[in-house]
Amino acid sequence: MNKTKPPISLTPAAHQRTLDGGLVAIQDLVRSCMQCGTCTASCPNAFAMDLAPRQVWRLLLYGLTQEVLQSRTFWLCSACYTCTLRCPRGLPLTAAMAALKRLAAAEGDAVNRKKALFYQEFMRNVEQNGRIQEMGFMCSYFLAMHNPMLPLEYTPLGLKLLGKGKLHLGGGAQRGRLGPLFAKVRSMEERP
């Protein structure tokens, strides 16, 4: 990861773009953290994280956004809500992890933007088809990732699903149905 990049400066416009994912908004979510470590101890994926969740909150409150965005911790959140359930301060920690994903997608480096592609491609498929088309989504995800090994990783599952007659495209009757809603949300989020 690129450690020499200058710290990200968040303009008010950038806050607006990331909608509730701006640094100050995320700081507000974890402001009363008392550093007890319950979140870290509860997280099923903490073993794979470079920063423990507890450390993420501390760095955020110090304003050390760059350190947080250079870690892979928030991308490893599987939204299990165990930390949110157990935090003695009742903080919405899973929501904070999701907000970090949004912030990293909007303000982060190339590595972060690439990790965000999975979610963006998924939502693009939803926007087009109204209901998620699993096949189409995986294809566009592979294309977007530019990783020739990726389809191979999915081959065993693909073959299993194919054998079970599960890899079909849905009806398509909702195709385009969500276009107006997505467009409206986009215009609302871009509003200064």
Next chain:
Amino acid sequence: MKYAYYPGCSLGTSAEEYDVSTREVLRRLDVELADIPDWTCCGASAAEPVSRLLTLALPARNLALAEREAAGLDMLVPCSACYLNHLRVGRECAADRALPGRINEALGAEGLHYAGKVRVRHLLDVLAADIGPEALAAHASRRLEGLTVAPYYGCQVLRPYALFDDAEHPRSMTPLISALGAQVLDWSMGGRCCGASLMATRRDVALASVAAILEAAAGADVIVTVCPMCQMNLEAYQSQAHHADTISVLYLPQLLGLAFGLSDDQVLLGKNLAVTDALKGKLHACPTAGPERQTTPTGG
């Protein structure tokens, strides 16, 4: 009993067996389902990392449709991720008074309005609270004696909103499974995360969770799930998780259906990715009890 029904995207494609077994079982329990017309994707777990407004507006669209097309009915949702996405709209609107206005401004693009009138219910909640173990036992024509079942709850059915069970020690499935005559595995992994979409983005990390869950379920004949994502992660990656002996994984309504005397085909057992011959043998050897017996001589 009647509910507005939101199947969600998975149940129309890769989790067809969950949809079919849910409908079959509820029909036999005299529960009527009103399909919500023109429903769309709730955003799954992908909307929140992209847009917070979209995270709420997508499920709010379905809730608005339910309010208009199935007024007065609770919305029944079998997928835990869909359930949480729809449930949280009302919860977050209650906490942030500016939110309903923003959501409705977005829904206005289609002339829809969300008023917050629909109660969102998970299938498990309906089975446990509205239907109950006695009704299940009354409809069972096969006693699942000798079968040990590991109830797997996963995450989002109980967290962050534990509305019908204990989020730390879930047990709402215990009386339902016991009512069928089966043993319930006493384990602590029922609420442990399956890795969810990390299976696509960081497979190594998700596989560690799957391996831990499968290992803990080793004493059971079958794991039952109430979510298509959990089901897929637990059934499709057993060899990658280095789990040598296949363990069967069924949706809860599939197990209920089999106890009701439905055939393997009627609950689409052929669509599951992990069903052992040993489980099929045990199921078919189960004693029958009750009037509506339907025999299905399918070999292992």
